[in-house]
Amino acid sequence: MAYSRNVWIAAGAAVLPLAGAALYLLLNYDTLPDPYPRRWNWRGVAYAFGPKSEGAVFVVPLIGVLTFVLVFAVFLKQTHDAAGKHPPSPTQFIALSWFLGLLFSLHSLLPVIVPPTGAPWLVPVILVPAAAVCAIGIRDSRRAKRAQQSDTL
Numbered sequence: 001m002a003y004s005r006n007v008w009i010a011a012g013a014a015v016l017p018l019a020g021a022a023l024y025l026l027l028n029y030d031t032l033p034d035p036y037p038r039r040w041n042w043r044g045v046a047y048a049f050g051p052k053s054e055g056a057v058f059v060v061p062l063i064g065v066l067t068f069v070l071v072f073a074v075f076l077k078q079t080h081d082a083a084g085k086h087p088p089s090p091t092q093f094i095a096l097s098w099f100l101g102l103l104f105s106l107h108s109l110l111p112v113i114v115p116p117t118g119a120p121w122l123v124p125v126i127l128v129p130a131a132a133v134c135a136i137g138i139r140d141s142r143r144a145k146r147a148q149q150s151d152t153l
Contacts, residue, residue, distance in 0.1 A: 014101035021105035044119030064104030089140035
């Protein structure tokens, strides 16, 4: 395990928003809209609907959990970079975990929090954290490359 216990706790805590969203959906299942919105356009207006069912409501949290398992498994196996010198960035791991947790929990709760007229804030709420995760990844890649170059000198 290449990461410290604190890194794993910080990344693992990213599952909490998704668990909270799933718990909210479970406790408020009877009050969810029927037909159940399944897709939204860039303005936050639902355009595809289907019957409300457990599968429709809980598919996004389930996909979120499976994605977390996959990401954690990949980062667990990745002990060093391609040159075998530097461990993967804990900042990048935590940022990606939290981005996924917030993205899947937001998507799970869209039928509850988005009004029928739409939500113009939806795209920026998704794009700003995505840009932050990308910036952290680029920064950490550049730092690793500089560290590798200084190791070869």
